[in-house]
Amino acid sequence: MSRWSLYTWKRDGRSLRRALPTLTVLAALLTTSAGVAAGAAGAVERDVLGSGGLTQIELSSFEGDASVRPLTTSALRDAEGVPGVRQVVADYSSVLYAEEEGTFDLTSHTLTPGDDLPVTEGEIPAELGRDEVVLPATAQGTDFTPLLGRSVAFGYTKATGASSGTTAVIKLRIAALYDPSWQVDGPGVAYLSEETAALLAAARAGQEPETFRKKEGAQSAIVVVGHQKQVAAATKALQDDGFSASPVSDRVRNLPGLFGAADLAMRVGVLIMALVAIGLGVVRAADSTRARIGQFAVLRILGSGRPELRRILLGEALLTGGVAGVVGTVAGTGVSLALAGPLSDMLGLPITRADALPGPGWAAAALLLPAAGLAAGTLFGSREVLRRDPYLTARAHS
Incomplete structure (x- = not known):
């Protein structure tokens, strides 16, 4: 990085500083996506999977649907007999008042x-x-x-x-x-x-508890199996027996699309940011070099070689990408933290501000990719212009 880079970056409006807004937005979007995905994943792991969700199957009862087996006493007893099942707990709903x-x-x-x-x-x-x-x-x-x-x-x-x-x-x-x-x-x-x-629930229906459980049945039930690897087989056996059964861990895949979309967005975002940063480097470096070709020609005549001029441009690229990465990462993290509350309400899972912090790997990508991509693009974008004869160029611009 040349000692002139900071001067030209700050003083010359034709420097690579023009790429700053675009790269900042990309860094912010990547950081926000990473924070949102991290928050959703953390909440799922803690509140769905951490509570034993990986070994649980949910049974549902649908009133009026003859194709689904009601969760009566005999049905739940059959569910308990499925290989691998350790416990079946039925859910009955009613009302308590003051x-x-x-x-x-x-x-x-x-x-x-x-x-x-x-x-x-x-x-x-x-x-x-x-x-x-x-x-x-x-x-x-x-x-x-x-x-x-x-x-x-x-x-x-x-x-x-x-x-x-x-x-x-x-x-x-x-x-x-x-x-x-x-x-x-x-x-x-x-x-x-x-x-x-x-x-x-039986009292509300005007029945004795045993009669109610035998005839009406539960609203839903949780089946607990001994090990995660038994969930698939137990679920299939329950479904084959007429139950509406689904693994509790499916909630991870069936959460509102925000979780999956954010996870995909941050992975695609890394690729997009790298490509855009390189593309901007190629285009902006070529434009910037052409716009300042007279200045560079004079510097060549005064003894600065192509490597020195290239270092000036690389310095501008690193400064632009560095500022974009820092500002974008800070802004994206702030947006991610602000979304923790609304995201928690949307997913129905408690998401803390600590959950919504992007992981160190994604934060590092948002910080470093703009500078690395812009610098790589600058090497290609400035190559053709810097090859021109400085004396002919200076004469053309005199």
Whole structure:
């Protein structure tokens, strides 16, 4: 890099500095894509796969669809008999509402192995007891924090006829509270043991729990197998047996297209940035050299050889690419961090700002590729013009 490069880069509007805006935008886009993809991948790994998602299969029940096997007691028993299956937990949905304190009306679900709640207070036991419940820290204007660890009376509906019912009361101890922004099953959900969830769902239908589970069945269920390699075979066996079954890990591939698009964009972005940087180097170097050919001819006559002039251009290229890489990487990282919240809402997974930071490899690519590509292009773009005879050139421009 020549000592004149900084001077010509700053002072001469015809220098390679003109390539700065385009390269900055490309570096910013690459960094943003890398940050978005890293955030989505980190959230998936932590909240879907890290919670055992790789060994889980989800069963679904569709009301009115005779082609899908309902998740009744006998059906779930058959699912438990599939080779490799270690556990089957059924999800029953109902409603818990305030009986003594507050004005809340909470949807209830079974706490399944697929639920990795972000606990803020208390601790979820390895197996939730029949008289325990896990609630959001706040819901519908009610703060449950003061009630943590206490047994609270909850109301639930007990049907007495086709269109009539009465209120029944159940006492449950609040074992833990979770972050209310976690809304995989919707806002303000109370999580119960399988037995208690089935009790409430059966009461709402006006049936005894065993009868309800035998005839109506669960809304969905999570099947846990012993090892990841058994998931495919167990899924196929369940599907062949009439169940609607899909591996929980499929959520990674079936997330909104933003995750896949961002991952593809950052890989394609590296190639595009390299090609554009080289192309800009070729074009801008040729244009810049032609525009300043009179100046370069004088320098040649005064004793500067082609290598020195080439070093001036390479210095301008490295300065331009370096500034573009730094500014673009900083701007792209800022955009990626700003998108962490909206992306979290879109994917339904908690993504922290730390998750949204681009990986060191992608950040290095955004920093270095603009300078490297522009410098490579400059070597080709300036070659023809610098070969011209300086005396003829100076005479033509005098």
